[in-house]
Structure formats: structure tokens, C-alpha cells
Amino acid sequence: MALHRQIAVPDDPELALQSEADALNLLFEEAEPQEVLKAAIRDHFPGGIGLVSSFGADSAVLLHMVAQIDPSTPVVFVDTSKLFPATIQYRDDLVELLGLTDVRSQKPAREDLDAQDPAGMLWMSDTDACCHIRKVLPLERALTGFEAWISGRKRFQSASRASLELFEVEDGRIKVNPLAHWSAEQILDYARKHKLPPHPLVAQGYPSIGCLPCTSKVAAGEDPRAGRWRGQDKTECGIHLATHGREIDGSGI
Structure with missing residues (x-):
């Protein structure tokens, strides 16, 4: 059960969520990622949380952690139709290796592409708009029905992520960043220890x-x-820029 249902919080939904996130950050301030994930998946948001993964450079670490806790945890993969073929193959390989049973690939809506990018070349003239219709909007649709989601962002990745919290509030949901405090070395060590490709x-x-x-x-x-x-003066696709990113702007998951 989510923490905001167990403690006294404001009547305003957004304030209630922020109170929940603040309490969770205090509770898990010194916790390891696996502990954060177990609590989020099993205790606080059972049946209402999913992992959003790009199946990118070091995605195998978080995917492995989640698979060890519950391989049936929903995994959302936004397929922009502009990804490297190697990423699609890597996704398929990891799904099989880790035994993930609920991986959902979400593509851009056909009507959005027909209206704004019929030739598939929008990225050449407006990367913000391209990210919006190929990443932000598909993720919004994929997250319908979830009360929380898990992200693989880390503080070391960029200056814009340097103050990343374990738990955030975004668009009426809790976003969990279990690897926020980990270094690049810790990520690599975990991958080596578990022989992750x-x-x-x-x-x-x-x-x-x-x-x-x-x-x-x-x-x-x-x-x-x-x-x-x-x-370009752009470091994020919009997925991790909360409401501002839902307008038109431009990051990987």
C-alpha cells in the first residue's frame, strides 16, 4: 500500500504525492537499489508500478534487479521506430536472458506520425517535436493506469541529473530512481558480477x-x-522533464 494511504497527508492530491515522496526519500536515504525496488514493487505500489527501460547502454543492471524481485513486473519500452537495430536485438536478448514476462513495446501513434512526420524526417528540422510525438506521447499512453514507474537515471550522467532524488512526483505519479546514487563504477561492477551482456x-x-x-x-x-x-542546446527528450516536457522539448530513459 502506498505510503500516502497510511499517514496523514494534505487533501490536495499533488501535495499528498509530494508528502509520500518526501517520506520515502527519508526512509530509503541509505538504502541499496535492490531494497528500494523491493519496497516499491512489493509493498508500496503492488500491481501499480512498471519499469520504463530504453534497453540502452547499462539498462541490463536495473532490468536484472527487477527480474530478481518479480520477472512479471511490467516493463515499458518506447520504440520510436528510429532506434538502432542493435537496440531492438539487445532488448530481445535481455528479455530472454532475464526471463521477463511482461515487456510492452509502445510505438508512436500512426495518426501523430501522419499528421506531423509523414516522411519520417522531422528530426532534421525539429528534434523537440520529433521527441514529443515519438517518445513523450507514447510513454504517456503506456503509463495509463500506473500509479508509479521506475526509471534508470543516475546522478553521474549529467549536470541536469546531479541532484536526482530516489523518489519524485511527476504527472500525478511517483517516479522511482533506485540507481540515482550509484556511480558508473558500481553499475559496471554489478554488471560484471552478474555476467550481464x-x-x-x-x-x-x-x-x-x-x-x-x-x-x-x-x-x-x-x-x-x-x-x-x-x-544542440538539448539534453533531454522530454520524458524526464515533467509537465514542461509534455509541451514540446527534448533524454533517454
Whole structure:
């Protein structure tokens, strides 16, 4: 049962959710990711939480943790139809390896593409609009009915994520970031310990992997997300920018 149902909270739904997130952050401040996940999946949001995964560079770590707790946990994968073929294959390989039984691939709505990107080239003129119809809107639809969702973001990934909390409120839901406090070294150590296969593009210089047209290789010493929308004043696709991102702007999951 969600924490806000057990303690006195304001009548306003948004304030109630924020009170819940604040309480959870205090409760799990020193907790390991597995403990955070177990509590979220089994205790606080049973049957009402899903993992949103890009099946990107280090997605296997969080997917493995969730599979160890409950392999039937819904996993939402936004397929923009512009992804690297290697990402689609990596998704299929991990699903089989980890025994995940409820992976849901969500594509952009045909009517949105017909209206705004009939030629499939919108990314060349307006990456914000492209992200909106290919990532933000599909995820909104996929999350219908969920009261919480799990994200794989970490503080070390970029300056915009440096103050990331374990629990956030976004669009009337709790968003859980169990790996927020982990370092790149901890992620790699976990993957090695459990013999998890890396995304094949990582070895080719892609530490952060999004859509093929808007992802480039990253040089040594650059921000891991420097290859996303290179040359633009854009670091997020909109999925992780709350209500502002639902308008038109532009990150991987």
C-alpha cells in the first residue's frame, strides 16, 4: 500500500504525492537499489508500478534487479521506430536472458506520425517535436493506469541529473530512481558480477544510446550524454522533464 494511504497527508492530491515522496526519500536515504525496488514493487505500489527501460547502454543492471524481485513486473519500452537495430536485438536478448514476462513495446501513434512526420524526417528540422510525438506521447499512453514507474537515471550522467532524488512526483505519479546514487563504477561492477551482456554499441563509443539519427559517439573525457543531440542546446527528450516536457522539448530513459 502506498505510503500516502497510511499517514496523514494534505487533501490536495499533488501535495499528498509530494508528502509520500518526501517520506520515502527519508526512509530509503541509505538504502541499496535492490531494497528500494523491493519496497516499491512489493509493498508500496503492488500491481501499480512498471519499469520504463530504453534497453540502452547499462539498462541490463536495473532490468536484472527487477527480474530478481518479480520477472512479471511490467516493463515499458518506447520504440520510436528510429532506434538502432542493435537496440531492438539487445532488448530481445535481455528479455530472454532475464526471463521477463511482461515487456510492452509502445510505438508512436500512426495518426501523430501522419499528421506531423509523414516522411519520417522531422528530426532534421525539429528534434523537440520529433521527441514529443515519438517518445513523450507514447510513454504517456503506456503509463495509463500506473500509479508509479521506475526509471534508470543516475546522478553521474549529467549536470541536469546531479541532484536526482530516489523518489519524485511527476504527472500525478511517483517516479522511482533506485540507481540515482550509484556511480558508473558500481553499475559496471554489478554488471560484471552478474555476467550481464553490455549493449553492443557501448564498445563502439556510445555510452548513452538513443535514436540513431540523433546519437553520436562520445570522445574520452566528454559527458556520457554529449553524443545525444550533439550541437544542440538539448539534453533531454522530454520524458524526464515533467509537465514542461509534455509541451514540446527534448533524454533517454
